[in-house]
Amino acid sequence: MPVRVDALWLATDRTVTGPTADFTRLPYVDASTGRDADFGERNLSDAILPGSFQQDLLLPAGIHLHWSLPDALTRLTHGAATGGGAPAVDLPRVPNRWLVTRTAPGGAQDRWMVESDALGDVDRGGVTYPLRAADPRGTTGRPWRYLGRKLPLSAWPGTPTDRVAALTALGYGEPTFAAFYPNSSSVFGLHDDGYGAVPPPNGLRYDVVGWYAETADDELLAVVATAAGPSWPQTIADELDWSVPADTGGDAPARMLCFGRLTFAATAKRAPVPGPTTDSESGVWVANTATEALAAHLGAVLPGVTETQTEELLEALTVADELESGVLDLPARLAQARHAASFGTVASGVAWTVRRQDDPLDGGDEGAPVTVPQRQARERLALPGSFGDLLVALNEAQSAYDAAAAEVAGARRRIFADWTRYLVCAYPPPGAREDYPDPDLVGWYLRREVSALSARLARLGSWPPVDTGTSLAHRLQAARQAAQSALDTVNATAAATARSRFELQQVPGTPYQVPNEPVVLLTGAAATPSDRYGRDGADQPDGLLPCLAVELAVSEADLRTATGVTRLGDLLAALATKLATGQPEHPALRSWTGQPWHPVLLHWEVEFFPARAGNNLDPSGRDFDPAFVTTNYELPDGDRELRPRAEKDVLDTAANVYTGSTVLSASARPVLSTRIMRYLRGTPLARANDERTAAGLDPWTADQLDDDPGPLLDWCAAQQDDARLGTLATAYRHLAAHEGSNLAQSLGGFNDALVMLQMVRQLPITDPLGFPAGRSLAALVQQAVAGEGRHAPVPLSDFNPVRAGALRVRRLRIVDSFGIGYDVDTDKPRTTTWLSMPNRPTWVAMPPRLAVPARVRLDLLDAEAAGRALSGLPQSSPVCGWLLPDPLDDGLRVYAADGDWLGTLYLTADPAAPRQAWWQSSPQGPVTEVGSIGNVRLRAVVQRLRGLGADGLAEFVSRLDESLDAVEPEDPGQHRARAVLVGRPVAVVRLALDLEAPGLPVIHQDWNVFRQDLRRVGRESNAYPSVRFPVRLGEHGRLGDGTLGFWREQPDGTLGEQYHDVVTLAEQDGDPPLAVGIDLPTLTLTALVEPAGAVHATTGVLPTVSCRLDPAHHHDALARLEVGFLAAPVLTEADAPALVTPAADPDRVWSWRERDGASWVEVAEPPELAEAFPTALTAREGWLSLRQRPTV
Template sequence: MSVLCVPVHVDALCLATDADVAGPLADFTRLPYVDPVTGRDVRADLPYVGEVVLPAPFEDAGLRLGAGVHLHWALPDALTRVVKGERGTHVPVVPNRWLVTRSRDGAVEGRWLVLSDVLSDDDTGGVAYPVSGDVPAGTAGRPYRFLGRTVPLRRWDPREPLDRLPELTAAGHGDPAFAAFYPNCHSVFGFHDPAYTGTPPAGLSYDVLGWYGDTTQDESARVLATAGDGWRAALADRLGWRAPADAARPARMVCFGRLSFAPARDTVNPLLADAETGVCVGENPTGALAAHLGATLPGVTPESLEDLLEALAYAGDLENATLDLSIGLDEARHTAAFTPITAGVRWNVYARDDTATPDTPPLTPEEKLNRERLTPPPELDGLLAALNEAQERHDQARRTLTGLRRRLYADWYKYMLCAYPSDPGLDSYPSPDEVRFFLERSMDELDRLAARTGVHPAVGEGDTLAHRLAKAREAVDASLAAVNATTARAARTTYVLREVPGPRHYRPNEPVVLLTGSAATPSDRYGEDGAAEPDGLLPCDVIPAAEPVDPEGAVALWTAVARGVAPPHPAVRVWTHAPWHPVLLQWEAEFFPTAAGGNIGSGHRDYDPDFVTANYALTAADVELRPRGGFPGKAANVYSGTTVLSPSARPVLTERVLRYLSGGALAAYNKALMKAGRAPLSAEDFRASPAAVLDWYDANGDDERNKTLAMVYRHLAANQDNNLSQSLGGFNDALLMLRLARQLPVDDPLGFPGDRAFTARVAARIGDENRHAPQPLSDFNPIRAGALRVRRLRIVDNFGTTHDVDVGTLRTTTRLTVKDRPRWVAMAPRLAQPARVALRLLDAAGETAPLTGLPTCTPVCGWLLPAVLEDAVRVHTADGAWAGSIHALPDPRRPDAALWRPAPESDVTDPETDLANPHLRDVAGWLLRSGADGVGAMLSALDEAQASVEPEDPGGLRGVALLLGRPVAVVRAEVALDPLEPPAVHQDWNVFRQDMARAGRETNEFTLVRFPVRIGEHGRLSDGVLGYWVERSPGDLGPDYHDVQALGDADAPSPVLVGLDLPPRRLTVLLDPHGAIHATSGVLPTESAALAAEHYRDALTRLAIGLPAAPVLTDAEQVALPLPAEPGSVWSWLERTPEGWTGVTDPPRPQERFPSGLTVREGRLTLRPRGQGTP
């Protein structure tokens, strides 16, 4: 049999005396339970909740390690990652037998076997492991057992009946850091040898050999089972391992690592000997790193360097943009401060054309014609709208259920604290019976919503939201089947219903802390397998070996493996000093909320609706809300947490810098080489060794940006190993009075039968939504606005040893700096829970229906065409037909109104009643009522606004309309603030008492706070918004037209305000059809919406362009005019006669001879595409 030998990383902590270190991330020995022998409650004073077993950050050391050598081995990276497969995701099972062999100067001194998956009730040397699910319970009746046992190899009896975990994984009982943190797993993936205390002698070594006791769980065998002859490629692709080219196919895998001791004179880790650590805070890792470099590198200002580096970071998002690069960069930086969350789905229909293949004939002329004429059936538009509405309602109901389940868990958590108070003599908690009654009421509400929502896909008959969704889907499928069997089939096309991701919500990023200096050196234990290899694969050996079925077989396997391992080898390491592998970051921060109008310290403790608008301004062209002044209030808002550390963004930024320099510094260098007759340097060679090019550019280059980036690269290359970054994980949840941490299952092991039955009902309704525990003693800050001060930071390594970071020299980016408070970090307004600015175009044919995506569904209600020569606004219907003009003249019949003149052959004599589209009627009526002066002001406003709009025009779709005017689309849009889940509620004990006595929950009315939204972007060439009306009700545009240019020039407050509990604001927008609508709030990423080409292409082509022509001196017999030729279009002459309008298409040019008879005519010239006839 051949085995694949996979290297593992072994480290040792050597102690002269017992030492206290950070304890495990969960101490299950504190759980309450009922002793099955005595029937007595054990730890009856403790509730069965997560805070009982979870240590608080910065707690005193919770684990004592004995003197001697403590070994901790890291599992191969491939066995620590979640694997996605056809049947979902799983965490690989890991080896559960580990042979530890101690040798000195080549002679074996001892052998031990670590049985990693063995459970016991009395072996207290194992780690406490919770009993739940498929974990076998013990005879002691405790809710935990001890996992892991170490025995001398000679005493190992493979036939001994032992309780075992069904599957052992790197995540253990569900903690991602289970295997990475020695206090969690010291008896599972670790070993303690008390024989050598203090500094071990040179020549001492430990070998660690691991294998699967159950070969059916072997991850390599599972991968190779379906690999066939390509087994080496399968190992490389799926596990990141490289087997020798000439090796036989292995039957199973083993893990092997060796640690040899050659102690230095000073065994203190040099990383901690001079552990001065810098701290920088940003909205993301790149921003924090830019703040560090801006304050570190000489000759540059922090602000300019931050701008330069962040421009590099978002260059990929902007490289295809040709317009508005500056504001695009600002938006990219702002959006990077959020994490997107996709919630729900949407449906659309697309046409899938059958393409010609060798087995199918090409399209016939008839099929080509049918395909050109093919359109979806008209009824499909309404059916698809109904499907999307049903889907949205079902998705929203499911998100509401999720929020209510999380709220129920927080309430049940408080119920447990009331039922098992820390001090029974205190009367500070509500009555458990009252809380239970409240929970029953909450469960009834949740049950009613669950019953209305239903389960998708729906089964049987019913009227739940799931059933309505299924029926809407069936109606669309039936419509598509009918068209696909008839007209679409004749065009060899199939209409397909497609599910696409729904709109994204955004969660604000938690502040990111960048740690620099030697103590912040990332560990090479985790995520570094194969990093030193050119192909990035971990080199493995394949060796012949026997099955380790008994002690002799284990020794034989070790002998075979150890024989082929000699340094240099990735499995062999030399111990010279104490290790330092940072794993966890503990943090403590103080939040200073903006005081004026807030909910902290005010008498009624409710937010003022103007909290944001009074304290912050959304200035023109800015994507962030800026403080108007004032100072954050001093409030007792101290939060803390523990999070897993990760390497920072430095290597990514290094590559971006080199890529940019290859287009600047390298180009100049190669130009000099070619001028000297030498071959240029390739970009690959430059990135591999850039020093010579950068030195040359420092001496000869002329672009200061390239020189600055060269300096940045040198600094990053020299210090890339001395930095770690991590967000303050859980900070947003802490602002909502919640703690994000692993929680216990919903249970009440000490309760009476009725209590346990009640808890079972609660558990059934909560499901898996038990990740957030309430923090009733914190403050409620659902709007994250103010400033932050980091009070404490502590790094914890894999053995639980700690290093406290000095935060006295903390830095932040220039954009996050608080005046006169150099150690504070400004926090612009954010909603602490996920939300989105919902901007959507509305169907012109309805009132509130959104677009379906079909060509027949358009947001264009009509068109306005400024006719400056006539001093009028021409009104066109959605298809481009000219209805008439509103002139800047008083109507003789209504002097306070503007004059309406119908277009030739138009039957629209009164636009307020005769125009078919009601929204176009509203616009025309508003213009008429604004009077002659109002129309004149509108013409001026449109002219000035259009001068700042120059969007891209893909395909040249503007048509002939631009020859004599720029058409303006009349569209409707809707903007709202949409939360992902129900609003967060206050968790304070006194508030909870009040909530139990009323129908609603306390939110401090943060849902009524109004956030400004800037519609349009004056000066942004790609933004097409010229102005808009904020509708007061259907048919009522309100008194004010909001000119985007005027709003921007005056830096006026936005007339559009949204809130979580405020209804959507509907707008009627005047839009350049080629530009987009941008909605900027500052509190969330900017959203945009634009017309699809099919919404305006045909209308612009049909749009007849006319201008008055008077007086015209021409032949008395016929009209002859000198007109320019326009390809694809034809001129027409129109004039009014007593009989009505008459016209001549394509009037002749004047003759060279002077006509015998002349006359003066008055009329209009119209240019329209050929084939449309005359008006």
């Protein structure tokens, strides 16, 4: 099994970045004396975690070896779920015995044994390691011990020692444990002090052999144990991504051996100072995503293109499949997708729906085929409308339970933050006791919080609930049982007849959104991605790591003696020498050609400047102004992003400096390269192959392009009619030429820092030096926190829960696998055109975002149930009714939700009430007066429109027509052809618009604020939940948006005074009339919507959301929609009307209605005029109507 060996040569001692944590600073009680050790240090992570840019580890002169583990031993695997919970996450054990052999050019050898799992209490070069429950405790009482020891092979196995219970690549749970030498220098590394000031000679060689001390831990044996006989090579290929030569067969291996060799080459550059140098490609780019930053970089360096064009083109590839699925509104959809890509999602709980499960038509393996009557029964099968009430009640109960659970989690997090403050108060820095609150007061406050949490838990209840009760869990169970009982009844009757069944199913709830933390892209020599990690088999055609199955004359007993291990080393060395003569070079064999550079970490320091007007930095008032965002920013029509108001410099002079550390990634380049090539191998490749076929040439195949995409790229570059193809080809080639010069990562922890929190590895909740009361409090808090203790407070900062302002990069440092730091030049960072600031070219705009998870909800409401969401059943419809402009009769027709014609509002004054428009009921219609319209919301709309008067109604209809002219959905439905004759119906619907955040608000963590919190009931959040964010409902000019206008409803359910039509709002280009906030009540709207279009709600602060009518809500109604024309006078037959009518659709029929006294007489399908002139004529007055043909 090949492993990679790297060597850092230091001529002198060098200070580097230290390990992730210094556990020697943990407090404990000395086991021998019973006294407190390290008194004054708190049992908090901030005592053991180094700060960013801190370098406090001294690497002595000499050669530092560091070997990597095979990728398969560093990957998490999911085991079986237990107890109904989530699947367990496992990590393979790793080899824990390593023989290191140094061979000088003359052949002299020195050998050491590294025992990776050795635990000790004395510092003999081991790294500090926190003990877990299964690890031997030692004799000192410390919560940590030294891990790993190095012995000369001649002294091995040495004195017996304790062993760590389970050694993995993550060590104690740190992702960089094995990858970062300062974390694991004594575990997966070795220091050879034989070469310091004297450079290592040419031909110096290190061989590293690794194995498991116990075969029970061997991952290879665990995998091949599942294989059947000689099939083990395929099993390890499938499970471990390892390969053996094709002629390998026979019995499975007896154990796994790792081997790596590093030879100092004669041409090696023995630079005494490791690290890269700056080159022409070096640069810093900041964006919302890694690929966006890379697109901005390409836009600046590629010839003949503008930055904006290149960014939009490359970012369009992210959603290329979605954009190419339709041609409508491409620019708007691209802008919306780019904006949405700047957010991540956070799970929000679950929702319930009903799915029908049908038996297979052929009966499946056991049943008889489904009969024709059973198929017909399926077509008629539907759940009763009453079940919709049960489903809505179930989802409301689930939502209430999830919301309460989120509040419980928030309360637990607050308790943990206050626990960390308690420890600071109990163990303050020397001489600073008076600077902190009384620890007894803080302890009392913690107990009060735990008591309040208990009340929340009692209200929530546990799931599944036991016995009876009134908790939210009990209510959820009752709602679920009621819905299931109703389904059982249907399944036992009608569904059984159709050989179907209905099932309740859980689906993910609408997720919350959280803004991406800014991403930094580094280019140039310093940003060379490491080929040390995650690259096993990358240079192999099959993508597998090549291994060898060899037979060695070494027994299990030999692996426990120095003599046997020496023989093992000699045998593998001879094999390696033989492999060294082959081509290409085996991955286990490497030459040292210079100081290694494997970037692992990025230390960052940035400065954030918040928006000024209305922020929470005013000493006279620390609450946010509700108009904080709208005062500083505006939402231009058609834009997805909030923009600073042109007339003001919105930034405050007060800045906050934030620092952090994150693991670097090289994924941006391969991801973007893959997107480019995937696009070019679609339509462009088809075009190219059409041309080649027409010219008598063979088309290019996928295999040919895998080997060499050059011909396709050349063809793209030659296409004069589509410059985009040339740009993509140039970009692809640039990425290929500079594949080793870009790294990226988000500024991990930036959002947390804005709300004065830091998510770092936390220590167990204990007070090891405390008195009994303190330890009792620790136990109480530990039970209350229940795993939610991930964020520690950062009190010495500002509270910025609304992320609005600008960012400036102050410092960046790349840290390699040995802890060597390289400071990146940050004098001229660049950003995307979206985030650029013309007056401050090196700053990055931070458009308004909430630094915490939130979501905008835009929901259609049930037309017949006040304020209730749709159930999801066809019987639950959001359509209150329909309006239809009537240009022939100068009116506005009104229809019920089912399509029945109720009447018409004419653009003339009502003779009986001149200030109102004239209403006339439809012939034989169910309504005589507006006040008798059945649907409350439709009735309110008609009353409001009638109250506009003739002129006001005329203006309304004109604007409605103008709005409709700007809507042309891709799928207008089968009724659009009829619109030429009868017009375009408009749906009257109700909408609910809201901004939601899960759980409790984040709170201000400042010490002075906490002092005030100790003496009041609530917690301080600077009123950020009351900040309003503008909402633009509808997108005038976007053909697929069906929003025509809306009324805002009053709290009592009546319509607001003003109707907002999208045409006028777009023309004014002012602030939208709607705003949402976390603490603001839900907005309820009555809207007019083109039925085939979507309704979009844009806030800028969160991704655009949309909703649309389901075809089930309007298909049948539009089919039934009756259109009538007043025909008067008509000269026709005396005994019966005979009329000339336009051709109707097959499913439509003309009818004639005329009054006969107080009643109406209808003639269905009136006959055509006869060819002969009638002998008796009469003048008639009536309605010529086009309605749905009755079905027999």
